[in-house]
Amino acid sequence: MIKQKVELSEKSRKFLEDLHVYLFSSGKNEKEMKEIVEELEDHFVEAEKNGKSIEHIIGQSPKNYMDEISAEMPVDYKAWFKYIPLIITGAFSFIIISDLFKGTLTYSLLEIVGFIVIVGIFLEGTSISFRYVSANDLNRKKEFSILFILGMLPMILFLALILLNSTIETPIVHFGITGTVIIAIIAFIFLTAFSIWTRSWVLIIFIALLSLPNFFLSFTALTESARLMTGTLITFAGIAIYLLIISRTDKSKRIKLP
Amino acid sequence: MSTTTQMMKGILDGCLLAIIKNKEVYGYELAEKLADYGFDNFSEGTIYPLLLRMQKESFVTSTLKKSTAGPKRKYYSLTEKGEEELRDFLERWNYLQTSVNNVLNHETVTRRSGNDD
Structure with a gap:
């Protein structure tokens, strides 16, 4: 060794x-x-x-x-039963925290079910594309496109869910102030614990990049559409810069395997 | 194609058990031994899926031992169940060998004499 x-x-x-x-x-x-x-x-x-x-x-x-x-190797369901609730909670904290900036939480039943389904589809998609990319000798361009599509997948599904939600009426769940505060506290505890456990800021940085630009821009005199454009731009640029930094620092320690 | 490899795997299983019974070995050693005995037309890595299965069925167990050169090495040894399996394999193999030889000896001989007529 x-x-x-x-x-x-x-x-x-x-x-x-x-x-x-x-x-x-x-x-x-x-x-x-x-x-x-x-x-x-x-x-x-x-x-x-x-x-x-x-x-x-x-x-x-x-x-x-x-x-x-x-x-010849059995699937480790036990580990996955531990991971999957973790991932679902993580995804929920994502959504919840950006919504917290807009006031108390209300979701339709369709949205709640839809979130879980989207996380499920995304996990399955991730598993399939990672297996495909690792087992086939692809060139960089092809590899990148597959991972790009995978990255876009949740966004497309969320858009579909928003559209669907505006056409189909389902019961609406209001969480009220107490409910919202409790959920917010749980989300924050989860995020902190997750970041300490993984020793990584990734989740917090993503959430900040997704929700903070819009929040701060709402104090400016910009029109709604201008705000939306700038906000989205800042979010994507931020994520791109973050991923670039990560891949730079990762490459230097990539060689050692297990 | 797939049926022949399936048969081949069964035979390799038996050979692996026999080698492991004789001496505690690690993966590379096993592959080398098989090649020395003449099994040199298949890829060496084939043994690992077989070893994984034999471990799952508790025919073999493994222990990690420090090697002189570098990382810990996984050594395989035969369990009681593995010895039983090896005995079964020998029986099956002898039976198969005898039957196949019988068929080949008789049929090729009669054919030749038939052609002579």
């Missing part, structure tokens, strides 16, 4: 990373994933020392090989 984290060809290294992503997005157990990736890493190191190519080990199709490994 100290000295031997070495001499592995770029191709093998990439395969191991892709395998890890593939297994992760197939919902496998963290410990078992780490074990098989480490075992294969050991095999690759030995094989490369003896001049064998990666094809000699995994065969012609990386995807087939990943599938074969994946098929």
